[in-house]
Amino acid sequence: MTLLDEIDDRLTRLQSRSAWIAQACHGRLNDDDHADITTRQLMAMLHARIEDETLKTLLLDRLTS
DSSP: OOHHHHHHHHSOTTSOHHHHHHHHHHHHHTTOTTTTOOHHHHHHHHHHHOOOHHHHHHHHHHHTO
């Protein structure tokens, strides 16, 4: 999997990849990796990580509503 594929897996369909990368760089430079992450972004990150299909469906439904 390429780095861009991994980033894309963390994004919702309405999020900007470049904005995500800029925010990640900003967080890394400030040693503040998670302070600026919104609840929606955390939910998208969880969706990309979990394997339980029922939970993935619930999260995706919530993220896209």
